[in-house]
Amino acid sequence: MKNELLSIGEMAKINNISVSTLRLYDEIGLIKPCYIDSESRYRYYNIRQNARLDMIQYMKALGMELKEIREVLESGDTKLIESILIHRKKQVKEQMQNLNLQLAAISRTIESLERYRKSPNIGTITIEYIPHRKIYSMPTSINFYEYGIEVYENELRELKNSLIKHNLPQIYYCNAGTTMKKKSFLEGRLESDEIFVLVDDNFPESDSIKRIESGMYVCIYLDSFDDEPEYAKRLLEYCTENNYKVAGDYICEVLTEFSVFDDEKRGMFLRLQVPVAFR
């Protein structure tokens, strides 16, 4: 081996890159060895080619694709690289936003799991302060209490598609819930009013995004939609017996949902709640 020339292994080592990557780069024309032995087909590089390889690695670190890098290297056009970078900048910003949403969602989910593990027994009634929340909601087109779970699932689909249409990250589609008018609840009629998902507090209020005020809520816990009618009744009875004055609409909130156990049912942890006023 001549003094000046580096074998592919040496070139790889001094550049912290793998031999196969160098071969790939040769194949796609990113960086060709300066000399190829015509008999053995061995590739040999010149140390000066490091400059080009540095450039390649730098552009890669900027997130450019190999195809783009090749175009830049072929054209030698600084305008081209600039336009690619400006485009890339947008991409990166979007990715960061997505990651932020993901991170928040992951944290929410971990918390939700913790809550699930420490959850009260089914049927427990509590009186809790619940901070304010924001929801993305849609009126239900049918009273799904009168029909089966299929109708509820359809409503859910519509909510999901509506979220997508409104360009809201689909990641919010989880922990859904439904509301019922105070009047219906008090009169013991199960009449669905709205279906919703919780969203970030910093979304501006609008037609579909509204705020549920904080306050004291009487709550009852359960683990299946099937039991909602019965437990809603118990909740109402409890309020009546204890003379709590229902101060707003009824909410059925999904705290945790793991549809992992079988295909047929949503494995859930629910909290039915009504705001109550003291005095």
Add this chain to the structure above:
Amino acid sequence: MKNELLSIGEMAKINNISVSTLRLYDEIGLIKPCYIDSESRYRYYNIRQNARLDMIQYMKALGMELKEIREVLESGDTKLIESILIHRKKQVKEQMQNLNLQLAAISRTIESLERYRKSPNIGTITIEYIPHRKIYSMPTSINFYEYGIEVYENELRELKNSLIKHNLPQIYYCNAGTTMKKKSFLEGRLESDEIFVLVDDNFPESDSIKRIESGMYVCIYLDSFDDEPEYAKRLLEYCTENNYKVAGDYICEVLTEFSVFDDEKRGMFLRLQVPVAFR
């Protein structure tokens, strides 16, 4: 088609997913159609299976891999999902850091391109205020001015590997530079002292990371390392003629580098500089 069953196309549509994705999920066991016609092999889903599909899509939105999702669904273990999520959280945070670095590097590069286009003619001498900078540096093991570009390239490799060893993002490896002691410069001897890369201002100072103070610098612009000796000489002459008192070490800074034009040389834009004191 029975009332209860959804064809794969219907299932796809109501879930905003493609038919082929559903087939893939079937194949890898994420979600199996509840009924397959034994003659036509057509897949049919139940609307209740949306719950499982929702779960899948949600976990996907959290950045989980399909394999992980399958494991969670198979085991039905909330501990498993939690450990995956905790791990994923770390990943996401790392990714965000990387993206932040990328974004900064992209912006620097775009600026550098702009600067390149508005750069003064070769040989221009300026007197400029240069804000303080931070550098990651290594002493040069040989005086590369005495040897060829190969020796300089070797020093560069060492700097690069040193960066990697110190766990500094490789993205800083760009816009390298070298320094020379004030004494050497004043006596007209070309003796390399250090080789460096610029790093973020918020890195803490250490053995290898130090601060170059802000100040007025006499500078000369050029476009090739080959010309450095000559232009360094001109810089010194200029200082002498104009009675500028050299106040610190000489710096050779790479402002822009595009090794795109050929394999043999670094296509560069350089600024030689010495700090000067006015009294």
Add this chain to the structure above:
DNA sequence: CAAAAACTCTCATGTCGGTTGAGAGTTTTG
């Protein structure tokens, strides 16, 4: 100077999360 070790070659395959397409068969619609 020969044998062993280390290296390199080409070519094929796998990774992930799908998408696209071909060619054949099935269901729905008018």
Add this chain to the structure above:
DNA sequence: CAAAACTCTCAACCGACATGAGAGTTTTTG
């Protein structure tokens, strides 16, 4: 009952490599 719409399986493709087989080459070692 024909046409349109749908679905099936199977294979190939994307990007940026990694891995491995089997053959050949170079370098090191004794």
